[in-house]
Structures are given as C-alpha cells and as structure tokens.
Amino acid sequence: MxxxxxxxxxxxxxxxxxxxxxxxxxxxxxxxxxxxxxxVVYDNEGKTLRDAPVTTRDRAEPKSRSVKVLRIQLGLACNFSCAYCVQDRARPGHDEKSSDVAAFLNGLDEWISGAPVVVELWGGEPLLYWHKLKTLVEGLRCRWPEVKLRLTTNGSLLDMEKVDWLAGLRNISVTVSHDGPGQHLRGKDPLDDPETLAAIRSLFARLGTFAKFHAVMSLPHHSPIALLHYFFDRLGTTDIQVSSSGLKYPPTKDSRLHLVPGNPKEYTTMRHNLAREFRTPYVFANAIVAAPLRHLLYQFAKSVPARARGQGCNMDNPEHLAVTLSGDVIVCHNTSPATHRIGSVHDFAAIRLTHSISWHNRxxxxxxxxxxxxxxxxxxxxxxxxxxxxxxxxxxxxxxxxxxxxxxxxxxxxxxxxxxxxxxxxxxxxx
Incomplete structure (x- = not known):
C-alpha cells in the first residue's frame, strides 16, 4: 500500500x-x-482471473500444449551490433536451408493442441533468414488461416519484394526496431538509404496501424517528442505509431558510452523530462504512451489481484511458448538454446521454466x-x-x-x- x-x-x-x-x-x-x-469503467472482473505461475529456481513451472502465443526464433544471426543488445555476443552464421522448416511444420501436430492465437517471428534479424521465413510463414498460414502473425525486424533488409509479400499476407503486423535519434548506437540507419526508406514508407502505407516503430531509449536520447518527429520527418507523415521498451540493460558493450542514468539525479531529470513530454497531446495519443496507459487502466478497471498478475513479458504464462526450428524450447526469444534451453517440444511433459524467478518471489x-x-x-x-x-x-x-x-x-x-x-x-x- x-x-x-x-x-x-x-x-x-x-x-x-x-x-x-x-x-x-x-x-x-x-x-x-x-x-x-x-x-474506461470498473468491472471488477479480477476476482475471476486465474492465478499466475509462481516460478522459482526450485519450483520450475511446466508449459501447456494449448499454446496461445508461439514465439519462433529463426536464429540469432544479425547484421547489426546494438550497444545494448541482450542476445548472445557470439552469433552463429545464418543458414538458408529450408529443410528444418519442413520438419518443424510437419511435426507441429505432435506437440501443439490446436491453432495459437498469435505466432511471433524473431531473430536475430529474421530477414537474414528470408527463404526460411517465407517457407515457414506460408506453411503456417496454410495450416492456421486465422492466426495473427507478428514480425519484428530492424528494417535494413526490407525491399519492395519483401514488402509486397508482407502486405499480401492476411492478419500480419510488422514492427520495425529503430531508435530514431539514437540509431547510431546500433549501426547504420536504414532510413538513410533511399531504396530502404521507400520500402519502409510503402510498408507503413499499406499496413496502416499494423505497422509501427519500436525504440529503445538511452540517457542521451530519451525525448519522445524528438523520437516521434524523427519518424514523422523521414516518412513524411504524422500517422505513425511508435512503441518503446524504455531503457535497456546490459547498457553497453562500450564502457565509454553513458547510456543509462548513473545516479539518482540523472534518473530524476529523466523522469521529469518524460513526464512533461508525455503530456503533449500527440505524444499522449501515440502508442508510446497510450499502450502502457491502457495496460495500467486495464488492471485498475478489473482490480487485478497480485495472485493473477504474471511477468510483464508474459513468458511465465504456460500458454506462451518460445521455440527454435529444431524444437528446442527456450525461456524467451532473446535467449540461446546453449544457455537457456528449458526442454524440447519432442518431450513436452519434461519442459520446465528454469533460469527464472517470478516477481512474486522478489x-x-x-x-x-x-x-x-x-x-x-x-x-x-x-x-x-x-x-x-x-x-x-x-x-x-x-x-x-x-x-x-x-x-x-x-x-x-x-x-x-x-x-x-x-x-x-x-x-x-x-x-
């Protein structure tokens, strides 16, 4: 209290x-x-919500075959080197063979019960796996016509051919991971390349609200106003939605870069700056503020009890599953089977959410x-x-x-x- x-x-x-x-x-x-x-109105439905898992090192929770959100990691290969990347530093080379995709698709009925609501496609950079991705998505769409598809890409490999293909898929949303004014901390800016910029403009025009940018903030670049205008100016429209996961840690591969606040005063200054800019009407209405506020309001409206509140990432949810094409189950899509494997879809009953402690036990x-x-x-x-x-x-x-x-x-x-x-x-x- x-x-x-x-x-x-x-x-x-x-x-x-x-x-x-x-x-x-x-x-x-x-x-x-x-x-x-x-x-929003109060409906007090929180009392009807089921308990969230309470995971500890000694009590690792199982996963359910009734998967609602399936996150497929195509591999960790990436063509960027972000200063704050949480994925493995040693990345395997990407593989263009599609044989593992065929085996994955053919084996789905052995371990999953019915169609998921959402299938998310992750890397590394998933477009490095273009042939795998195309074969996989077309196979999934054939098997599950109504499933919602989500793809996150850094956008650097987008071209008109890929945009045509993406726009032709039904029920897909695409997130372009781009840090706006802080993009230099990741590598080249795809919006500086005329052909890539044209492809991204086409993607946003054709997908509408099903396309958005996602940005990671840093201490030098935490202004939501500057972030939004970066995209407005380059895409030539204000009809752009942007989300953000805030600051990230590990903060940097280069100790000389001061990417997160280093003392309470810097945190206070950042909070005040964000709070002031979040009130700006067009910032407040954008996903960067509107989406987190909807999440907060949902909890207040339903009086969600602590027992029913899971992790913010949702990967403690038994019905959320992250897998590789070889069938390894991992804690989340940002981890490697080498370090965070929690089982295999081929031995589903043995899957346990290890490597994790839920907030309930902190x-x-x-x-x-x-x-x-x-x-x-x-x-x-x-x-x-x-x-x-x-x-x-x-x-x-x-x-x-x-x-x-x-x-x-x-x-x-x-x-x-x-x-x-x-x-x-x-x-x-x-x-």
Missing part, C-alpha cells in the same frame, strides 16, 4: 492511495478514483509502486544486471503512473510514501 502525494496547479496538495496487491487507486476515504474520463517487486507498469522486469536477471534493470524499469514505470494520475486528476505526482519502497529502510521517494 502506498500513499501518493499529489499537487494541483494552484499549489494545494492531496493524497491518493495505491494498493498494488489489489490494483486499486482510491482517495484517502477509500473511494475509487473516477477512470471514466479515459473511456521482495523488491512486492514493495514497488511501479509494479503495475513494470511487471517485475526480466525474470532471468540477477546481481548487477538485475539491479540496473530494476532501476530503469522503476523510473520508467513511475512516469507512466504519474502520466495516468495527471490525466485523471490534473495534478502532479510529488512523492510516494509507504512502509517499504523497493528496498529495506526506504519509506518515501520523491518523483
């Missing part, structure tokens, strides 16, 4: 109460805050006011990596909370008070 100290524009203060265990936001008298101005998560936005950070990380990841997600999550509170009350979040705020001995935190 947390007390939120709020300040109106006239300088007067008031308090709200946030209960992350029940997803309730109330005034001091216990009355629910009106969320209808954002087009004291700092249970005492975090940003939990509803963060979802517990990465369940695999420990030590220094976890500490950095937690700090990044905490700050970013608080900005979403503060933005939602401003939209609902017109007041600024000043301070958070509680029995414990993440760490022992911390009972207040200034936004």
């Amino acid at each position: 947390f007390t939120l100290i709020m300040r109106r524009s006239d300088g007067s203060a008031f308090r709200l109460v946030l209960d992350t265990s029940t997803s309730r936001l109330t005034d001091e008298a216990g009355r629910l805050i009106d969320i209808s101005p954002l087009g 004291p700092e998560c249970n005492s975090c006011p940003a939990l509803l936005s963060c979802g517990g950070a990465c369940m695999m990380m420990e030590g220094r990596e976890r500490s950095f990841s937690c700090d990044n997600n905490f700050s970013h999550g608080l900005v979403y909370l503060a933005t939602l509170l401003y939209a609902l009350t017109g007041a600024d979040l000043l301070r958070i008070e509680g029995r414990r705020i993440r760490h022992l001995g911390v009972t207040s935190f200034d936004f």
Whole structure:
C-alpha cells in the first residue's frame, strides 16, 4: 500500500492511495478514483482471473500444449551490433536451408493442441533468414488461416519484394526496431538509404496501424517528442505509431558510452523530462504512451489481484511458448538454446521454466509502486544486471503512473510514501 502525494496547479496538495496487491487507486476515504474520463469503467472482473505461475529456481513451472502465443526464433544471426543488445555476443552464421522448416511444420501436430492465437517471428534479424521465413510463414498460414502473425525486424533488409509479400499476407503486423535519434548506437540507419526508406514508407502505407516503430531509449536520447518527429520527418507523415521498451540493460558493450542514468539525479531529470513530454497531446495519443496507459487502466478497471498478475513479458504464462526450428524450447526469444534451453517440444511433459524467478518471489517487486507498469522486469536477471534493470524499469514505470494520475486528476505526482519502497529502510521517494 502506498500513499501518493499529489499537487494541483494552484499549489494545494492531496493524497491518493495505491494498493498494488489489489490494483486499486482510491482517495484517502477509500473511494475509487473516477477512470471514466479515459473511456474506461470498473468491472471488477479480477476476482475471476486465474492465478499466475509462481516460478522459482526450485519450483520450475511446466508449459501447456494449448499454446496461445508461439514465439519462433529463426536464429540469432544479425547484421547489426546494438550497444545494448541482450542476445548472445557470439552469433552463429545464418543458414538458408529450408529443410528444418519442413520438419518443424510437419511435426507441429505432435506437440501443439490446436491453432495459437498469435505466432511471433524473431531473430536475430529474421530477414537474414528470408527463404526460411517465407517457407515457414506460408506453411503456417496454410495450416492456421486465422492466426495473427507478428514480425519484428530492424528494417535494413526490407525491399519492395519483401514488402509486397508482407502486405499480401492476411492478419500480419510488422514492427520495425529503430531508435530514431539514437540509431547510431546500433549501426547504420536504414532510413538513410533511399531504396530502404521507400520500402519502409510503402510498408507503413499499406499496413496502416499494423505497422509501427519500436525504440529503445538511452540517457542521451530519451525525448519522445524528438523520437516521434524523427519518424514523422523521414516518412513524411504524422500517422505513425511508435512503441518503446524504455531503457535497456546490459547498457553497453562500450564502457565509454553513458547510456543509462548513473545516479539518482540523472534518473530524476529523466523522469521529469518524460513526464512533461508525455503530456503533449500527440505524444499522449501515440502508442508510446497510450499502450502502457491502457495496460495500467486495464488492471485498475478489473482490480487485478497480485495472485493473477504474471511477468510483464508474459513468458511465465504456460500458454506462451518460445521455440527454435529444431524444437528446442527456450525461456524467451532473446535467449540461446546453449544457455537457456528449458526442454524440447519432442518431450513436452519434461519442459520446465528454469533460469527464472517470478516477481512474486522478489521482495523488491512486492514493495514497488511501479509494479503495475513494470511487471517485475526480466525474470532471468540477477546481481548487477538485475539491479540496473530494476532501476530503469522503476523510473520508467513511475512516469507512466504519474502520466495516468495527471490525466485523471490534473495534478502532479510529488512523492510516494509507504512502509517499504523497493528496498529495506526506504519509506518515501520523491518523483
């Protein structure tokens, strides 16, 4: 339970109460805050939600054959070298043979029960595996005509042939991973190449809302206004949706690059900058703010209890499965079978979600006011990596909370008070 100290524009203060265990936001008298101005009403369906898995090193959860979201990792080969990449440093060379695709498609009925709702296609860079990808997607579409397909690419290999093919597929969404003004931290900018730019413009024009950019922020490049205008200017339209996963850790392969805040003052400055820019109407309406706020509002509207709240990545969900074409099951698409294999589809009953600890078993998560936005950070990380990841997600999550509170009350979040705020001995935190 947390007390939120709020300040109106006239300088007067008031308090709200946030209960992350029940997803309730109330005034001091216990009355629910009106969320209808954002087009949402309370339905209190949280009590009907099933319990989320509670994974520990000693209690690894199984996976279900009734897969709702299937993430297929084509391989880790990539033509970029992002400063913050969480995937393996040693990447295998990409393989253009399609024989493993045929075996994968032919074996699906042996381990999956019915059609998934969503199939996601991942790399590395998935377009490096063009022949595999094309064969795989066409086989999946033939088998499951109504499945939703999702592809994430850095966009550098897009051309008109690939765009024609993608646009001809039904029910597909494409995310172009691009950091806008911070793209130089990843390598070349595909938007600087006239042919690639033309292909990306065509992709967005033809897919409409089923195409978007996704950006990783850094300390030098965390302005959402600058990010949006980077894409608006280059694509020649403001009808562009952008999402962001905030800051990333491991922060850099080059210790000289200062990509994440290094002290509390830098985190505070970044929070204030983000909160100010998030209120800009066209930023607020874009996916970069609108999508996280919908997620927050969903939890408040349904009063989602802690027992039903899983990890933010959803990979603790038994019905979410990440696999390679050889049938290895991995913790998530960002990991390698060499280090994070949790089983095989050919021995499905033995699959267990190892390498992971859910937020339910982390004291700092249970005492975090940003939990509803963060979802517990990465369940695999420990030590220094976890500490950095937690700090990044905490700050970013608080900005979403503060933005939602401003939209609902017109007041600024000043301070958070509680029995414990993440760490022992911390009972207040200034936004």
